Amino acid sequence: MKPTAKRKHRATGLSWRTRLAEPGWLLLPLRMFLGVTFTFAGLQKLADPAYLDPASPTSVQHQLAALVHTSPIGALLSLFRPHTGTIGVLIALGEISVGTGTLLGLWARLAAVGGALLSLTFLLTVSWHTWPYYYGSDIVFAVMWLPFTAVGSAGVLSLDAWLGRMPDHDPGRRAWLRHGVTIGFVAVAALATAGLTAWIGRAVGGRAVPRWPMATAMSGDPAGDGETTVVRLDEIDQGSAKRFIIPQSGEPAWLIHLPAGGFAAFSAVCTHAGCAVDFNISDQEFSCPCHGAVYSAASGAVLGGPAPAPLTRLPVHLRGDFVRVG
Numbered sequence: 001m002k003p004t005a006k007r008k009h010r011a012t013g014l015s016w017r018t019r020l021a022e023p024g025w026l027l028l029p030l031r032m033f034l035g036v037t038f039t040f041a042g043l044q045k046l047a048d049p050a051y052l053d054p055a056s057p058t059s060v061q062h063q064l065a066a067l068v069h070t071s072p073i074g075a076l077l078s079l080f081r082p083h084t085g086t087i088g089v090l091i092a093l094g095e096i097s098v099g100t101g102t103l104l105g106l107w108a109r110l111a112a113v114g115g116a117l118l119s120l121t122f123l124l125t126v127s128w129h130t131w132p133y134y135y136g137s138d139i140v141f142a143v144m145w146l147p148f149t150a151v152g153s154a155g156v157l158s159l160d161a162w163l164g165r166m167p168d169h170d171p172g173r174r175a176w177l178r179h180g181v182t183i184g185f186v187a188v189a190a191l192a193t194a195g196l197t198a199w200i201g202r203a204v205g206g207r208a209v210p211r212w213p214m215a216t217a218m219s220g221d222p223a224g225d226g227e228t229t230v231v232r233l234d235e236i237d238q239g240s241a242k243r244f245i246i247p248q249s250g251e252p253a254w255l256i257h258l259p260a261g262g263f264a265a266f267s268a269v270c271t272h273a274g275c276a277v278d279f280n281i282s283d284q285e286f287s288c289p290c291h292g293a294v295y296s297a298a299s300g301a302v303l304g305g306p307a308p309a310p311l312t313r314l315p316v317h318l319r320g321d322f323v324r325v326g
């Protein structure tokens with residue numbers, strides 16, 4: 001027999017045209033997109049060795065150090081600084097949980113609430129300075145989650161719906177048990193996938209990102225008193241600069257041996273949106289790779305681009321043979 005648009009769905013008796021006009025089917029492409037994107041984002045973070053490497057300018061440690069200065073919730077973020085690595089892992093696992101729940105239609109409304117909260121957090125942090133606002137993806141994601149916080153998977157391609165349809169003699173208790181077992185199984189499978197992805201990422205090596213050396217105490221240098229030893233006096237030529245990470249804060253910074261003599265040090269966090277600035281030796285300037293801000297290497301003053309304020313100057317001390325910052 002020839003198939004027609006009026007063929008009925010076996011379980012509901014409704015025509016496919018009627019069924020496809022229901023919210024669950026209408027929203028299915030959007031739901032799949034959100035599910036795949038969040039799962040991929042979480043796995044990608046875990047697969048990237050630089051993500052949890054404090055010496056990398058793309059690490060979560062560096063991002064948080066920058067966001068403390070640039071985000072409207074910077075004061076709140078500063079409370080999490082001692083636990084940045086853990087926060088980074090939790091963000092990645094949160095994305096994977098939200099994405100998996102959304103794809104499978106398992107606790108889909110809760111997953112959508114989690115997705116909306118994650119998107120809102122990203123909007124208030126990494127996307128806050130995106131201008132015009134519609135160039136930022138996180139504001140779009142935050143809005144896209146809203147319909148799913150109300151309808152979840154709406155019974156379409158949904159483990160929630162499948163579990164709910166199972167015959168039962170003790171509906172309340174068994175339904176919870178079934179959901180608990182299913183969620184436990186999915187959580188173990190997701191964790192195993194996350195662990196495997198992280199292992200493969202490290203085995204392959206990931207993308208090459210230049211590492212910033214952590215400033216550490218040097219032999220012969222008196223320790224302590226809140227200062228960070230960056231370099232020996234004879235190890236940095238006039239006109240050159242040395243990048244380093246301040247161990248106390250995880251923040252990237254530059255020490256400059258000025259062409260005219262003397263030293264200056266600045267936080268490397270761009271005051272526009274928090275990227276790490278590069279040093280240009282021929283122009284004696286700092287330039288931001290993200291949106292093109294340019295700063296004077298002598299004073300940290302803004303010379304061009306969208307930066308709203310100079311780089312933060314750090315105090316420099318000459319102690320014997322050592323140059324210290326702090």
Ligand code: FES
Binds near residue numbers: 270273290291305307
């Ligand atoms: S982060 Fe935008 S110019 Fe630096």
